[in-house]
Amino acid sequence: MSFLATPRNSSLLAGLREEIDRYQFRLRLEEYGRVLAVGDGIAWIRGLPSAAMDELLLFEDGSRGLIFHLGRQRLGAILLEQTVRLASGSAVYLTGQRLSLRVGDGLIGRVIDPLGKPLDGQPAPELSLRRELDVPSPPIVARDFVERPLYTGIKIVDAMIPLGRGQRQLIIGDNGIGKTSLALDVVLNQRDQDVLCVYVLIGQKRSDTISIIDLLRRYGAMAYTTVVVAEASDSPGLKYLAPFAGCTVAEHWMWQGRDTLVVYDDLSTHARAYRELSLLLRRPPGREAYPGDIFYLHSRLLERSTCLAPAHGGGSMTALPIVETEQGEIAAYIPTNLISITDGQIYLDRRLFGSGFLPAIDITRSVSRIGGRAQHPRIKAEAARMKLDYLQFLELETFTRFGSRLEASMEEKIRRGQVLREILKQERLAPQSPEFQLAWMMAYNTGRFDVPDIVSVRQKLDELAVGLQRFPIDLSASREEWSQWLDRRLTGTGNRTG
Known part of the structure; x- marks a missing residue:
């Protein structure tokens, strides 16, 4: 058999003949x-x-x-x-x-830049699908109501500021008081929750970036997480594209019917990068030298996060944008823009941080506009009045600073409020299960946390945690079953009311 007669060369010759047959001799213009x-x-x-x-x-x-x-x-x-x-x-x-990005399951566990290039020293993932970075948000007819809970593992959030899958919840506060730690706790809690996560780092120092990635690997979160990185030393163009790249990665999974979570850390740096680009390109500056379309920039990004209707796959993309304030000023330009775009905010306060209340979430300024619609019915029932009672306690506690004499009922409310505040304290990197959330809420509401000192409160929380590990109970168990379980797990319980 001659060289030209081999099967491979025969197919090449057939392709060349086809190209020659299609060729047309004409004038060609190239711009x-x-x-x-x-x-x-x-x-x-x-x-x-x-x-x-x-x-x-x-x-x-x-x-x-x-x-x-x-x-x-x-x-x-x-x-x-x-x-x-x-x-x-x-x-x-x-x-x-x-501009488009290769997307798919091959990105799970990888660290990439906004153009999709690997930054973790591994070969580029083999991906066949591409998605454009900047596309319109899903139409209204493709959306569904946000009704399924997204558990954060943070007691104060799951009880009083509940999140749903498909929600956009802003994390806002000054520098260095735990915004990134809060977002990382939410990502860590998605383990075994069937939620794929994308963590977008915008303009962070390399040391901070490495620290975050190492933490995700150490706690096994990279098994379901993709990290998109635009470092502080990168060009403003890459910082501008980073959140759109992360959104594109998660959006692909959402349209496949899967639940996703995207953290944008943080959009203050993103806004500054966009301002830098706009000023370099001589666009007219507006308030605080930001261009006039800065609101549209973030709205078209965050509006892509939603819960899709079952006819469109039923997937969801939950967004946790982070924005930084200066001296607690939430009325600044970028924070107010993002507050008006999102479905609520979690506000972290420096005074609470300094007093040792961690996470330093100010419940008076935090809100979830989805609310109880995204809570499990049992948790919703137990948490129904908890936020209101806690707010009343904070108000009453203010009066006690003036030495006012209170009625016995008011003193009881203050005592129970102090117990609740101690319960809501939580160490970082220690997310709690929904069963634990329901257990402590039921125990608190039925008087099982009516103890003489704070040390006993912590002891009972530990007893609940150990009890759930050794004797698990389903979230949907009846109230009687839960009450019996609590009686067996807790020692020295107080009066059981309600």
């Missing part, structure tokens, strides 16, 4: 532009009259860019990949493509 200036992660380009917003550009040296500004005389582009050979006068070509 290209020239780089006018390059620097600070952007490039100014002349030419390319057919260019469109968010279209990918290819430079002759191999660099890649994304059109970010359309002007009469020139274009402004974000540089996604830049070589040392890129300079003024370089040719630029249109690709006719929008």
Whole structure:
């Protein structure tokens, strides 16, 4: 058999003949532009009259860019990949493509940059599907009501600020008081909950990034988590794209009918990166020098988080955006924008942090607009008046500072409020199960935590935790079964009311 007669070469020849048959001799026009200036992660380009917003550009040296500004005389582009050979006068070509990312289960457990390149030293995952980074949010007809709980494992949140799958809940507070720790606790609690997580790190220092990834690996969370990283040393373009990349990864799973959780850490840094890009590209500045479309930037990102209707797969994407305040000022520009976009906020207070109440969640400023609709019926019944009673206790406690003499009933409310505050304290990296949440709420409501000192409160919490490990009980068990279980697990219980 001759060389040309082998099966492989025969197929190649057939392909060449097909290409030759299709070839048409005609005039071909190719549009290209020239780089006018390059620097600070952007490039100014002349030419390319057919260019469109968010279209990918290819430079002759191999660099890649994304059109970010359309002007009469020139274009402004974000540089996604830049070589040392890129300079003024370089040719630029249109690709006719929008920025997309490879998605799929191969990203689980991986650390990638906003362009999908691996940062964990492992080979690039083999993925066949692609999704565009910036797409419209799901239409109203494709959405469903948020009714299924997303357990955070944090007692004060699951009892008083409950979250649902598909909700957008803002985590807000000053720097260094536990916003990232709170988000990490929520991610760790999704183990065995059939929720895939995406953690987006925007503009973080490398030491902080490594610390977070090591923590996720140490606690086994990387088995269901993808980490998207845009470091502090990266260009503002990559920081701007990072949350959209993380959303795209989770959105693929959501449309497959799976439940996902995305943490954006944090959107304050994202807003500053977008402001930097806009000012470099000469866009008109607005309040605090942010461009006028900064609200639209975050709304089009967060509106993609939702709960899909069963006809569209029934998947969900829950968003936990983090935003930083200065001196507790929640009325600043970016925080107020995000508060108006999201379905509630968890506010962390520096004074509570300093007093040792951890997590330092200020219940008076925190709210979940989904509320009890996303709670298990048993937990909802036990937590029905808990937030109101706790708020009343905080108000009464303020009066006691003035030395006012209170009635016996008021003193009882203050004593029970102090017990509840001690129960709500929780160490970081120690998320609790829904069964534990129901156990302590029932024990508190029925007087089983009516003890003489705080040490006894902690002892009873430990007894509940040990009891659940040794003698598990189902969340849907009857109230009588739960009451009997509590009697067997707790020693020295007080008066049982209700």
